[in-house]
Amino acid sequence: TRKCVLTGRWRNDLGSNMTIEAVDSKGDFSGSYHTAVADYPSTIKVSPLQGSQHRTDQNRQPTFGFTVNWNFSDSVSVFTGQCFVDEKGREVLKTMWLLRLCVGNITDDWKATRVGTNVFTRLQPQKE
């Protein structure tokens, strides 16, 4: 199978869109994230992301992680995942995320972290 490439535009199962820019020689990348959902949806704005991709050998599908620093709330999300090419030749990002909310007091720490999964597919599939 062809190797999965992170760079490009992606949409997940919630309808959120993200763009990942070029991955540099160290595996570092930046991008932007437009979430479809939020605690206060009316405030949603496109937010920056910073990530790194593992330097995988030729035949292996890359693992990666990125942080989204939400610029319309006090929260931060981290995603980690792996890029795959499925049996129909479509690239898919299988991820898990943690969302850290800002709470006012240490006694509320217990309720400040959410966890979930997201599956991303490429917005404009690229020809071989």
Ligand code: BTN
């Ligand atoms: C906030 O509501 O404070 C920030 C928005 C959080 C959006 C979350 S991050 C994990 C999940 N996947 C998405 O695409 N959006 C939600």
